[in-house]
Amino acid sequence: MTKIELKGVSYLYGGKTPFEKKALNNINACIEEGSITGIIGHTGSGKSTLVQLLNGLLRPTEGQILLDGRDIWEKPKKMRALRFKVGLVFQYPEYQLFEETVKQDIAFGPKNMGLSSDEAERRVMDAAKFCGLGQELMGKSPFELSGGQKRRVAIAGVMAMSPEVLILDEPAAGLDPQGRSDIFGGICEYRRKTGATVIIVSHSMEDIARYCDRVLVMSKGQVWAEGSCDEIFSRADELEAIGLDIPQIARLVRLLKEKGVDLGDKLYTVGDVYRALLPYFTGGDGGAS
């Protein structure tokens, strides 16, 4: 079932001034309910504008955005209600923390929703659990925490609103490998428990290849391609041509092909390539792994 549909969406920055700039141009796309969609594109390709449109922070200059088949701008006064349904985590969200304790900060969203304190409390605890924040942290000031912990508190603050669609802009930027997998672990956990639709904006093809099932590629304010990871990453050369990085392992596969060793298509994670190589090293038919 389609959760979000974009119909001919365009967005103009600085309309009616000399600095007018078309950030998005006639976007048409569908996002399936319960999927994890990765949005990739280099800086300035329109990704950030797109996620702000989905959350109703920006209003399309042209076109429509449908959530469950209804135009989100049908009743502009109800925009707040939409934001509780479509949660957006900005880049470096730790800079939005402001409350005295971690618990209060996570509760900011639920409180704005007007939930009873019992319900809010329950949601805060659930969100904290998804993000791996222990009880001992809840009474601390968010400013005392490490960078990775702060990031998780900020993400929990959006999860606590139990959005049906969770959008994250570069959720793991600047974190070390362990920190990255903690964040993505939390996101996957949230989706597993709630069945939410997840949209992740990232520069890291490795992360997209590992966690997402659909990919939307943006370039110059337009949707350049949309499809499964298989479909998208098999077009490595074209992706590089529009200024994107492909996973190192995919570059290895391509180099091998140039040397006359063809391992096949659709190999873009370490596991894929390992399985493709198994027959050569075990002498068998490659079924054993």
Add this chain to the structure above:
Amino acid sequence: MKKFIEIKNLNFSYEGDEGERVPVLHDINLDINKGEFVTILGRNGSGKSTLAKVINMILTPDSGELRIDGKNIAAELTDEELMAVRRRVGMVFQNPDNQLVATIVEEDIAFGPENLGIPSAEIRQRVDDALDTVGMKAFARHSPHQLSGGQKQRIAIAGIIAMLPECIIFDESTAMLDPKGRQEVMDTIEKLNREKGITIIAITHNMEEAVRGDRIVVIDGGRIVKQGTPKDVFAKPYELWELGLAVPQVTELFDMLRCLGADLPESVITEEEGAEKLARLLETK
């Protein structure tokens, strides 16, 4: 090889909220040669940035020796001596926005030399050279606010090289950049090392960047836990995983193949090398 930085039994702690000492660096011993490209690898909060600030004397160590070009700088220094250290060992930080001072690119690059009291004509020359080195000549009169992250970071680098340093420390200078910006900055760093012979200390937690240096030093919990060439350090991926770090994808794949009994005596860290080896191995199959 001449040693440029020598660190012996160095300890550092900072003062906690209740006046207690919180140890950060324990018994660090590290030598860095002139012209070397050293990567310091570690998790967030491992103490790697603190070490960088100690080398630059932004933070003063509790005990131990710190020599730059043979001179012990952990001792009491006069203001002039301190300035001399900072001129010779420059530093580029993580957030490009928080290190640019002026509203015009070339004015910003001139900031360091101006502080050093260099004559005007020479500053002009140095600024032009620095802009040239980082490939930002066309942006001399721009405002930093109009530039991309990678470009801002290159301006920050230009601001340091205009002081003619012998060593530059990069404190996670690529962490906030997109892949393109990252590439621009890494290429600039390599160029400074290869062409100008500037000693590089790059702090990062990005594995693909770490393989570009001559040597990797791994820090965990304020201690040096591992060091060697990138090949040596990445030889046993699980040791890095245990430290919350990772290895490049190619290294991981080759480690898995080695477990299958493939004849791969040493680790592989770049895809070019990997493709070469794998093609040869498969030929014999």
Add this chain to the structure above:
Amino acid sequence: MLRDITLGQYFPGNSVFHRTDPRVKIVLTMLYIVAVFMADSLLSYLIMTAGTILLIAVSRIPLKTVTSGFKTILFIIIFTAVLNIFWTKGENLLFSFGIINVYAEGLIHAGKMVLRLACLLMGTSVLISYTTSPIALTDGLERLLSPLKVIKLPVHEFAMMMTIALRFIPTLIEETDKIMNAQKARGADFTEGNLLQRAKALIPILIPLFVSAFMRAGELATAMECRCYHGGEGRTRMTVLKTKPLDWILLSVFIAYGVGIILL
């Protein structure tokens, strides 16, 4: 959106005034202000107006830009004009309506007032705001005031503060924008409720903004230290301001202008 606010009113160009030494421009502006205030006789008003028109013509700033600055102070101008018309007493009563008497002197007075304010606003903005970049202005001020260092006035520090403020205003505006959006995404509402509620709604913006501003300040201070910053002492500059013949010519013209207005 917040980031659309343009900083200052600098209008890039290459006119005589664009090329003038910022120090000289500051002096010229002061001369000009004095001259405008000294104008008294009809002839001096004529010279004043002619001078201002010439100024705008030479600067090559579009007239629309120059007059657009008017809108913001239009109210003040009208208000003072009305005050002058109604409250000035003279001999030639034009008409009276109840307790309100309008004299010819009042009208003349108001006319002079408006003319003077208009000249003042347009002249100074052409001389300084439109033709001098903020950084050049700060630089000019620092150098012009540098003799005051002798009496221990922190001229350099003041200029440095101005420079850093100019550098960080766009950054902080962008940051405010970002934090506002992030809190909105968590359901914060800045438009509803009474005054107290709205003030309270600002807390989630102000606290993160302050935290980040302090963090930036700390990082910037460290970065400046690393670049050997140690105050103004022993500091040199890349650009040396040198007065050119043009600057001296302009200065003489302005002095003549001022003297003319005072004498006539």
